[in-house]
Amino acid sequence: MDRERRKQILSRRVPGWISGLLVLGSLGALLLLERRRPLRERKTGESKLRRDGRNLAMAALSAAAIGLVEKPVVEPLAHKVVDRRWGLLQRRPLPVPLELFLTIALLDYTLYIWHVLTHKVPLLWRFHQSHHVDLDMDATTAVRFHFGEMVLSAPWRAAQVLLIGSSPLGLALWQTITTVEILFHHSNTRLPAGFERYLGKLIVTPRMHGIHHSIVREETDSNWSTIFTWPDALHRTLRLNVPQREITIGVAAYQDPAELTLGKIIALPLTASRPSWRLVDDGTPVRRPAELPNLPRTALAG
Template sequence: MGSRSRTLSGELPSWLSKLLIVGTITAVALAELRRPLRVPRQSKLNRDRRNLVVALLAAGTVALAERPVVGPLARRVQRHNLGLLKLVRLPVTLEVLLAVLLLDYTLYIWHYLTHKVPFLWRFHLAHHVDLDLDASTALRFHPGELLLSVPWRAAQVRLLGIAPFSLALWQTLTLLEILFHHSNLRLPLGLERRLCRIIVTPRMHGIHHSIVRRETESNWSTILSWPDYLHGTLRLNVPQQAVTIGVASYQNAAELTLGKILLLPFQKMRSTRAPLRGPLAIPRNTLAG
């Protein structure tokens, strides 16, 4: 096995990915306390406990359902040169870069589908009914949604030709970025205006978690923001203080206990008309200013 194959067949050192994840969680949690973007509506301690349980169930689903499928598939793709990125022998750095870009773009499509396909929305709803938005929301995905995403993830790996190293790098970058852009972190506005041209930022993703449907149906990107620019789904002209987090028909905190969150996909969906927001100017305190 040549050095090229060894690199692409390998994975990120586990100590490095763990260090990056723990470091990001710690840094974001401390930064949220020092520079909060939004005023919380719930007890943070109780909410964090609830989100942690959902996150542990989600992590267990990934470990038991996704990794046994996607990991071996990525190794097979690399061993037999399967998929789009294997049609031409590319320099390692270019192949890894293209893999991350393509995985990020196809995750944009998956995210779009979780909002537009009613059956998928039933599960994704558990993420959106959180009445506050911070780094703990980044890990709050219904186990059923992660189970349903396994075929999509397998298709990404097989059709795009994703090697194990590229997959591991993208997974780590995705986790770090969702912790960042879900955070309740108030960045300097000028800095965030520049950042959101490249990556998804807290104010940008906060608009996606608005109860206003037109705003929820925008800003679907995960790592890089270019898919939203490409598809015209970018929305930046909403001031953060005008955003109410959550889903319009699920605004009662007493109805959002752990058990009820996990049962959401199996209950009758509420069909409350979502609030509307009239045309907005471009306030100076928004990312579009």
């Protein structure tokens, strides 16, 4: 394939209506499945409408932040990357399908690193905590991020595109797949355990990510992957042996729904002063071995 033709293909975008249809279609299907086959019982008695409204309001602010800060930098950068052959994957022309697959895998891997940083760097955790304090977890938790986290992640995204050598098409495919996958793995959908065990060898599943949203610190410090499971397997941070019925979702220090209104979770990065992993009046939650089935860490509990 000549260089101009190749450039043309890699500079394409995923049409907005296709990614929109995929994302909204997945959200609709997951909301339906969550009602029919919920995975975890809901902890709060709050109306679903109110909860979804709050999470979607957070999502709208985040989308605005991405549109204002990330998009105007990262998209032109991806075009430059192809034009000037910057970054790892542009050094030598690879077959287009292989290049696109590697772009998605490497963007996913570097997002794993970013996710670890959002937990380990205190300033980043202040923002990422707004996502984790949700007392229940479902498909709308997937889009509930603090807009400040989106602003802070923009330079990371630009560095990912530049170093990996991500084309506009690779970036757009990764963004669409990532959005669908985060809706899926945050969803409160009960898949047959056998099927999920199989699926989890390749991609992140609801039970796996449920463990990441536990109030027990060593459980939250696992399962950081987004699309593919291999980054967690590679770094030995995969943890599957916690049954969902044993998990309390959220952050230990913030278990009172009155402290988690829309205004308060927006202000949380500025107001948060408690040690996250300690309950307000009841010490640090730990997992007693008796609560766990007799399974290795990486075997999925039903």
